Amino acid sequence: MSIIPRLNRFDLTMIVISLVIGMGIFANPSEVAVRAGSTWIFFGAWLFGGLVTLCGALTFAEIGARYPHTGGFYKVFSYCYHPAFAFMINWVLVISNAASVAVVAIIGANYINPVLLPPDWQSPLYVQIVAVVSVLILYALAFLGIKVSARTQNLLTLFKVLAILVLCGAVFMHDDTHMIVKGLPNNGNIITALGLSLVPIFFTYGGYQQTINFGGDIIEPKRNIPKAIGVGIGVVIFLYLSINFTYYKVLGLGGLQQTTTLAATMAGVIFGSIGSKIASVLMFVSVLAYINVNVMSNPRVYYAMSEDGILPYIFRKVNPKTQVQEFGVTFFVLCILVVLFFADSFRKMLDYVMFFDTIGLSLAALSIFILRKRTKQLDGTGIYTIKWFPLVPVIFILSYWFVTLNIFWANPGAAFVCLGVFALGLAIYYLSVYLNKGKIPTK
Secondary structure (H helix, E strand, C coil), rough: CCCCCEEEEHHHHHHHHHHHHCHHCCHHHHHHHHHCCCCHHHHHHHHHHHHHHHHHHHHHHHHHHHHCCCCHHHHHHHHHCCCHHHHHHHHHHCCCCCCCHHHHHHHHHHHHHHHHHHHCCCCCHHHHHHHHHHHHHHHHHHHHCCHHHHHHHHHHHHHHHHHHHHHHHHHHHHCCHHCCCCCCCCCCCCCHHHHHHHHHHHHCCHHHHHHHHECCCCHHHHHHHHHHHHHHHHHHHHHHHHHHHHHHHEEEEEEHHHHHCHHHHHHHHHHCHHHHHHHHHHHHHHHHHHHHHHHHHHHHHHHHHHHHHCHHHHHHCCCCCCCCCHHHHHHHHHHHHHHCHHHHHHHHHHHHHHHHHHHHHHHHHHHHHCCCCCCCHHHHCCCCCCCCCCHHHHHHHHHHHHHHHHHHHHCCHHHHHHHHHHHHHHHHHHHHHHCCCCCCCCC
């Protein structure tokens, strides 16, 4: 049973926003402040990151319009390059996305436990229990259907956006006595400070590329994917710049550098203990939205891999009534639950995620040049096309390569490990080809 489109433009816009706004904006500005070392580099990096993200969003909007397929982030590599290369880039998502969701679930449980449970129930065991229960509730909702998951996502996302706007209102209530100590300078040069600051910024802005995984779920994808990505990223950039300005005005650069629980700290400074609890609830809602959208998105990549014959047929089996890949969703949730029991060990692995992302996203964006040649027949049919082509994708690609080089320079060991993981994916692909006796389509 193939996937039938059920999601409209508003659904996809909410998915875009939730794919991007996870826990990063409530913690990563602290890391950016440390790496930037000055106010103007801090805000300059966020502005530049927003510009680059907009360029990436416009690029992926055209990719999604020209090649709307279920599991699109895998499919575009398979179509433009080769299925082997597609698997090499995407296979690590099976592990890293599950690990990312698990760690975020633990963080969310740490925030909500003091609000929900008595003081003597604040052990790591109860944190794990709350995290597991949160994942299982969203897993159960996923089985009710893709449309139910989308409506849940819409509600969680709207609440999260409203809560961020409320937090931003703190900027009108602060006075200079709220400012924490002066910031510590960065000891490196300006270029290095900017490059290293962009690593957590691009991670915080990332996620929107998964939108093209829903190509088969969207009604009128050639029109709705570009518009949803454009509106969604516009909302995200506005919210990110607003809340960073609020962080700075309330906490100062030094306050940003000294705490990673930014929203709760800021709310506590302005509103006291009640404000801190409200912020904790906000964090948990953000976590639920992040878990839910990943449970929706990642199985679609499995669907695309199964279409190419790399994964068994059962991964693309869809319930005709609910449009849910029941086995694919169950597999992804099981991966999350397994990681939850080793969350502390997997935290270090997440340090490598940005290296995977910079390579994967830049190469995916590069495919727009190939797609334009292979889909010339779509020109003039009303589909979205980038106005300032090729400048827009080139800005995005070069910026991500700049960050990749900074990661390699700062942590060459991590870079070599990641390249090794890519190579392992290539080996797994050809092993799968051998085991399937050459049934996988070739280019």
